[in-house]
Amino acid sequence: MASNTLLLPDWVIPVAPSQGALPGHGVAVGRGRILDLAPHAELRARHPDAQVRPLPGCALLPGFVNLHTHAAMSLLRGAGDDLPLMTWLRERIWPLESRLLSPDFVYDGSALAFAEMLAGGTTCCADMYFHPDDVARAALSIGIRAVVGGSVFEMPGGPSAESLLSQALAAHEKYRGEPGLRFMLAPHAPYTVGDDMLRRLAAMAEEADLPIAIHLQETQQEVEEAVVSSGMRPTERLAGLGLLSPRLIAVHGVHLDAMDIELLASHGASVAHCPASNLKLASGLAPVAQLQAAGVNVGIGTDGAASNNRLDMLSELRLAALLAKGASGDACALPAHRALYAATLGGAKALGWDGEIGSIETGKCADLVAIKLDSARLSPVFDPVSHVVYAAGREDIDEVWVNGESVAKKLQLTKSPSKSDLERIMSRISQWRLRASGVISGTNTYFYQE
Numbered sequence: 001m002a003s004n005t006l007l008l009p010d011w012v013i014p015v016a017p018s019q020g021a022l023p024g025h026g027v028a029v030g031r032g033r034i035l036d037l038a039p040h041a042e043l044r045a046r047h048p049d050a051q052v053r054p055l056p057g058c059a060l061l062p063g064f065v066n067l068h069t070h071a072a073m074s075l076l077r078g079a080g081d082d083l084p085l086m087t088w089l090r091e092r093i094w095p096l097e098s099r100l101l102s103p104d105f106v107y108d109g110s111a112l113a114f115a116e117m118l119a120g121g122t123t124c125c126a127d128m129y130f131h132p133d134d135v136a137r138a139a140l141s142i143g144i145r146a147v148v149g150g151s152v153f154e155m156p157g158g159p160s161a162e163s164l165l166s167q168a169l170a171a172h173e174k175y176r177g178e179p180g181l182r183f184m185l186a187p188h189a190p191y192t193v194g195d196d197m198l199r200r201l202a203a204m205a206e207e208a209d210l211p212i213a214i215h216l217q218e219t220q221q222e223v224e225e226a227v228v229s230s231g232m233r234p235t236e237r238l239a240g241l242g243l244l245s246p247r248l249i250a251v252h253g254v255h256l257d258a259m260d261i262e263l264l265a266s267h268g269a270s271v272a273h274c275p276a277s278n279l280k281l282a283s284g285l286a287p288v289a290q291l292q293a294a295g296v297n298v299g300i301g302t303d304g305a306a307s308n309n310r311l312d313m314l315s316e317l318r319l320a321a322l323l324a325k326g327a328s329g330d331a332c333a334l335p336a337h338r339a340l341y342a343a344t345l346g347g348a349k350a351l352g353w354d355g356e357i358g359s360i361e362t363g364k365c366a367d368l369v370a371i372k373l374d375s376a377r378l379s380p381v382f383d384p385v386s387h388v389v390y391a392a393g394r395e396d397i398d399e400v401w402v403n404g405e406s407v408a409k410k411l412q413l414t415k416s417p418s419k420s421d422l423e424r425i426m427s428r429i430s431q432w433r434l435r436a437s438g439v440i441s442g443t444n445t446y447f448y449q450e
Contacts, residue, residue, distance in 0.1 A: 004030035005404070006043050009055035009370060011384045014360035015062055015344050019337040021384040027060060029366040032403035037360060057374030058398055059384045061340070062359050063123025063367040064313035065347030068213070068251045068272040068301025070129045071138070072109030074116070075100075075432045076306040079440065085219050085281045092440070093306060097130075098158075099439045100432070106131040108425045108432065110138035113304075115422050116311045118144045119408040120394040123367040123401075124348070124357055126249070126272070126301070128186040128213055130164070132171040136181055141421045143407045145367065147351050148175075149186030149213055152201065154193050161197050172208075180403070182353065184211040184249075190234040191222060195241055202242040211247050211351055213272070214238070217260065218252040219283050235260040244269050249350050251301070252277075253291070254284040261287065265294040270350035273342070275319045276310070277303035288320065289328035292338070299347035300339075314394050317343040321389055336389040366404035372396050 008026040014037065026043045028036035028050060036043060044052070073093075080092035106129065117125055124145040127135050132150035139146035150168025154161045172183040185201045187193040193201075193214075205212040217223055217234050226234045235256065238244055244267035253271040256264070264271065273286050291298055300320055302311045317339045324334035334342075348358030356365050371392050373381050378396065381387050400408040405415075413419050 004028060004035065004047055004050040006047060006050045006052045007055060007060055007368070008040050008052065009058040009060040011059040012037060012360060013059055013061040013340070013385055013388065015341055016359040016361065021059065027360060027368070029404045032366055034360060034362055034364050034366050037362060055370050055398065058370040058372050059388060060368055060370050061388065062344045062357065063369050063400065063402070064121050064343050065299065065358060066117060066122045066125035066302055066313055067249065067299035067347040067350055068274055068303055069113065069125050069127055069311065070304030071113035071125070071127045071135065072106040072129050073304035073306040074113040074311070075105060075109035076436060077309055079436050080306060085283055086221060088281060088307065096436055096439050100435055101130055103131050103134045105432065107134040107138050108428060110135045111142050111421060111425050113311055114139055114142040114144045115413055115418070118142060118400060119411045119413060120312050120314065121369040121397045121400055122313050124353070126184065126213065126351055132168050133174065136171055136175050139181060140178065142418050143402055143415055145180045145357065145402060147182045147184050147211065149184040152187045152193060152197065154197060161193070182351070184213055187214050189215040190226060190237060198238070198241045198243060205247050211249055212243065213249040213251055216250040216253055217255045220255050223255050233260060235263050239263050239267065252283065252286065254278055254286045256287055261290055261294050261296065265296045270297040270299060272299050272301040272350065273320055274301045274303040275323050276316055277307040281307055285323055285327045288324040289330060289333040292334065297346055297349050298342050299350045300343045312394050313343055314392060318389055336386045339389050340385060366401055368401040370398040372398045
């Protein structure tokens with residue numbers, strides 16, 4: 001927005017410090033920041049020269065923070081359905097990636113995912129994949145805020161962990177001055193990365209002041225195999241290697257016992273809860289109620305489109321709230337305001353970005369979402385927070401802003417460069433589908449090599 005603007009919805013849901021909705025309130029935005037939050041009349045009096053944007057029937061809330069995704073895997077949406085995790089990885093995803101993975105694949109898939117997320121109200125995401133330079137370029141092109149993590153594996157026949165780490169560090173250095181980009185270290189999982197590399201990454205994260213994300217205890221099989229091979233559960237092993245800290249984002253955390261939860265809580269680690277992906281891969285139900293009772297910070301992630309098929313944070317936070325109740329037998333587990341916190345400020349806190357994003361507070365970045373709640377199927381509204389979590393869908397998102405700039409309206413991107421880039425990528429989708437189909441059928445001769 002070139003000058004100060006007053007956004008005047010029916011309700012503001014700031015997430016913090018107030019957990020509820022503020023009726024008749026609005027937000028003043030200028031220079032990409034939230035300047036003021038007050039009742040409509042007070043805002044008009046304090047900012048008489050500001051442009052006024054009425055948002056009738058809308059609730060205004062902070063943009064969603066998708067705490068875990070593999071954006072480029074949007075090109076593999078539906079290519080490996082109805083399989084358990086390790087079969088899905090070993091027999092479908094890793095063979096596809098070994099044949100298709102390239103800078104172009106990562107750029108196109110990431111941009112496609114970022115467009116879906118942004119239009120659906122996700123203004124920030126934490127991505128974990130290969131070719132992090134191309135992930136960063138795609139995020140800048142589409143206009144989403146992103147924390148980019150270059151995956152690190154130690155797998156026979158694959159790229160060396162050293163080369164993957166070098167790519168991650170090079171991207172971090174290259175984009176250091178971009179305010180909408182941050183970086184994290186991203187070892188894939190305890191079963192794919194050895195002790196020496198994990199110790200090294202923990203030390204690097206501390207030295208460079210970076211978050212570190214790792215898939216942790218996603219399946220019961222993972223835990224059982226770890227106990228056999230090391231005599232320890234994976235969380236205990238990570239604690240011994242120095243990875244557990246407020247920097248750590250433990251992704252999934254489905255099969256955590258009381259000792260695991262205590263370790264995460266005592267070290268200040270966060271958990272990225274990905275309910276739809278966990279269900280679709282039959283991995284299980286994360287103990288969210290127990291995590292929150294222990295004081296563990298929980299954020300919400302979609303995971304990648306290859307294991308979720310949607311990158312829709314509204315549906316994800318609704319599912320998270322419902323599953324927490326069903327799994328715990330407690331209807332008060334993860335109430336609406338806590339679910340919304342997890343999908344916004346909880347994710348921002350895990351990423352160390354909560355001083356800038358995740359809530360509507362004066363001085364923070366104006367990353368905002370307006371959700372229309374006055375349609376016939378959403379009327380009447382008793383509690384706007386409840387409506388956002390339990391009733392609304394991404395089709396009800398009216399407008400999205402990043403740094404105070406409108407980036408999407410009614411599920412469509414609004415910035416010309418972003419729209420043009422997305423159109424070019426869409427023209428190449430059929431080529432990627434044919435290449436992936438060829439890998440699955442065994443007839444594809446395409447093979448990217450560095």
